[in-house]
Amino acid sequence: MEKKNTRHTGRLDQTVIYLGKLFRMFIFQNDWKLLPMAAVVAGLVSYVVSANVFVTMEGTRIGAFALSCICIWNGFFNSIQVVCRERPIVKREHRSGLHMSAYIAAHMIYQAFLCISQSIITLQVCRMMGVTFPHKALITPWPVADLGITFFLVTYCADMMALMVSCIVHTTTAAMTIMPFLLIVQLVFSGGIFELTGPAKNLTAFTAARWGMTAICTQGDYNSLPMVSIWNSAVQMKGVEFQGEKPLEQILIAIEDNGMRDEILLKTAEYNQKPDYESSPGNVKRCWRYLVLFSILYALFSTLALELIDRDKR
Amino acid sequence: MNLLPQALMQIVSTLFQIVGYWFIFRKCGVRSFWALVPGAREYHIGVCADKEQEGRILAVLGIVLRVFSYFRLDESDNGFLMFLSLALAMSQLIYRIRILGGLCRVFGRPRRWIVPMLFFEGLTAMYWGLSGDFQPVNLQEKEEAGGEIKVSGVNLEVSDEGLAVNIDERAVFDLFKKRYLLRDIHMTIPAGHMVLLLGGSGAGKTTYVNAVTGYEKAKATITLKEKDLYREYGKMKYDIGFVPQQDLMRGNDTVERTLSDAASLRLPADMPAGQKKERVEAALEQFGLGSVRGSLVEKLSGGQRKRLSIAMEFISNPSLFILDEPDSGLDGVVARSIFENLRSIADEGKIVMVITHTPDRVIDLFDDVIVLAKDSNRTGRLAWYGSVEDAYRFFGKNSMEEILLAINQKDEGGEGRAEEYIGKYVDYLIEKAG
Numbered sequence: 001m002e003k004k005n006t007r008h009t010g011r012l013d014q015t016v017i018y019l020g021k022l023f024r025m026f027i028f029q030n031d032w033k034l035l036p037m038a039a040v041v042a043g044l045v046s047y048v049v050s051a052n053v054f055v056t057m058e059g060t061r062i063g064a065f066a067l068s069c070i071c072i073w074n075g076f077f078n079s080i081q082v083v084c085r086e087r088p089i090v091k092r093e094h095r096s097g098l099h100m101s102a103y104i105a106a107h108m109i110y111q112a113f114l115c116i117s118q119s120i121i122t123l124q125v126c127r128m129m130g131v132t133f134p135h136k137a138l139i140t141p142w143p144v145a146d147l148g149i150t151f152f153l154v155t156y157c158a159d160m161m162a163l164m165v166s167c168i169v170h171t172t173t174a175a176m177t178i179m180p181f182l183l184i185v186q187l188v189f190s191g192g193i194f195e196l197t198g199p200a201k202n203l204t205a206f207t208a209a210r211w212g213m214t215a216i217c218t219q220g221d222y223n224s225l226p227m228v229s230i231w232n233s234a235v236q237m238k239g240v241e242f243q244g245e246k247p248l249e250q251i252l253i254a255i256e257d258n259g260m261r262d263e264i265l266l267k268t269a270e271y272n273q274k275p276d277y278e279s280s281p282g283n284v285k286r287c288w289r290y291l292v293l294f295s296i297l298y299a300l301f302s303t304l305a306l307e308l309i310d311r312d313k314r
Numbered sequence: 315m316n317l318l319p320q321a322l323m324q325i326v327s328t329l330f331q332i333v334g335y336w337f338i339f340r341k342c343g344v345r346s347f348w349a350l351v352p353g354a355r356e357y358h359i360g361v362c363a364d365k366e367q368e369g370r371i372l373a374v375l376g377i378v379l380r381v382f383s384y385f386r387l388d389e390s391d392n393g394f395l396m397f398l399s400l401a402l403a404m405s406q407l408i409y410r411i412r413i414l415g416g417l418c419r420v421f422g423r424p425r426r427w428i429v430p431m432l433f434f435e436g437l438t439a440m441y442w443g444l445s446g447d448f449q450p451v452n453l454q455e456k457e458e459a460g461g462e463i464k465v466s467g468v469n470l471e472v473s474d475e476g477l478a479v480n481i482d483e484r485a486v487f488d489l490f491k492k493r494y495l496l497r498d499i500h501m502t503i504p505a506g507h508m509v510l511l512l513g514g515s516g517a518g519k520t521t522y523v524n525a526v527t528g529y530e531k532a533k534a535t536i537t538l539k540e541k542d543l544y545r546e547y548g549k550m551k552y553d554i555g556f557v558p559q560q561d562l563m564r565g566n567d568t569v570e571r572t573l574s575d576a577a578s579l580r581l582p583a584d585m586p587a588g589q590k591k592e593r594v595e596a597a598l599e600q601f602g603l604g605s606v607r608g609s610l611v612e613k614l615s616g617g618q619r620k621r622l623s624i625a626m627e628f629i630s631n632p633s634l635f636i637l638d639e640p641d642s643g644l645d646g647v648v649a650r651s652i653f654e655n656l657r658s659i660a661d662e663g664k665i666v667m668v669i670t671h672t673p674d675r676v677i678d679l680f681d682d683v684i685v686l687a688k689d690s691n692r693t694g695r696l697a698w699y700g701s702v703e704d705a706y707r708f709f710g711k712n713s714m715e716e717i718l719l720a721i722n723q724k725d726e727g728g729e730g731r732a733e734e735y736i737g738k739y740v741d742y743l744i745e746k747a748g
Contacts, residue, residue, distance in 0.1 A: 006582045008552060017578050028566040028610065092562040095529060096627075097552060097579055168401060310529070 334439025518694020
């Protein structure tokens, strides 16, 4: 009779218990090493892209892609093994009354902490490496905060995707085999490096990299930046002769002499603007919404996948 | 132009296959009519070849490829579909080779028979099916062991605070058939008893434990302390402690933290924090873990880890306590001290059920023994439940190891007398139940 009224630890309390476990893991299981690793990755990437990101159109596009890749890389590595490496333990605890939703909620909070830390580190390292940050704030009063939120959301979205994979697969080997494929999909279908057409273009909507790139380019006011690739090509071709003369060189000198270089760079940029990168708060919010939506969906799938843990073969 | 003869050839070949496999299935003890059903035929060839898993995959591949062929997807201009059908066809070929290899082994024939089976399947299957020279090697054994096995049909009632187990069957559905994992297991275990669960490999010990704890439900009635465990599983699961064979704990947490988290998870939410702490302290003391309370789990010895794993379940003070090989990997002295701990738990009025493969060194600590054995259908059956002394008399043996040897199959190095004891026990149970 006494058992009938017995209430056991609910989801909220279980979330707190597991959060404690995860933070202890941060200290004892060297999870803290993910933070310096994020600094190293950010340092390497900003060393390569720092000169032109948020300065020219081309630099911003490549830079936005590279920055998104840092976030995705960090997110994937944060959680790709966290569940599958302790799957038998989770199964035992499920048998003892663990709610999977509480377990995933604890992971979501802990991973959010990791992702926020990594985003702050990435921003700081980029600043130290001389990356020019956007001057225009679109959502918060501070442009760097806007950028930081974008970094966080991209990292978190990738993190939740990796968490989902970790909940679905049964071994760390399987997780680490799948991870490169996911990374390739994110990179190829981001639309950042390869111009995609037809049905493939629609696939970009399902990648965190695409929404991250779009948000970063929007915040960097991509459409109002100068385009230098055509000018640079013309400079390289200035020695080309036509009927004994070098017309391209003459034109370039005339433009320089008249102080029209910047005007020309902006003019060329005008013809290469992308409506997707229109610098507006609505555009940034749209990207953030998608990233949040995907993160929630991945977390839901993670919970569903773990609810089936009792079906694992012995 | 050549379509008609080709179609005729196809029909004749399929007919040959059906007839051939009809008789092969009969020889294997599989229902012959499955030879008529595409898909099911492939699966049952796998069953005959003792490669059921491969048979299942081959059946699915066959169905998918038939769909491809019907819609002519394999002839499509779409490169992806062509690639896919090619990949599927290659997989089908590999699985067919594996299964045919198995069939050769079962029929005691050299593997070179795979070649004619692949290229002239219908003719070869006819030859194998109709020729008396082709018989499964283990057919004789199966015939000897075959036939309907006795079922007691009794239903026992719990008379005290103990556990009443009435499992009619625990079955799973494979692709085309029902497979019994457990059948006809009935017993009542009084509170305060420490019970040994004995059985050879594949006898269904873990399936039995999962059915009794409600983790994998069977067609059964399990009553613990006069409550239906299956009906009230949500509440009663906290009254059952199951210690798995492996030490499934996080190595990077301290002993005390591991226990206090286990307490938070398993004990009632409204229990005051002070009481929970007391229980943690008591468990640390009872299992000799006080001196390592601050150590990380990964730094513990095998014995300490096992004690911690037991303490994690014991902390909720369960009425039914089940342990799967708690002595695996431990030396005799450490194992004995763990079993003595378990005896003291049973003496507190709990039911302690233990699976172990080395029972004789601690048999004096047990009250009862459950002997599970697999019958000729590979179904787990009860060969004995009762006191240890009575078990020796029932089996005519002097140790648990000898009992195990008697019930184990011949191919496992045993005497292969499982069915004899299952039948004998059914008679004993019917007589006992009146």
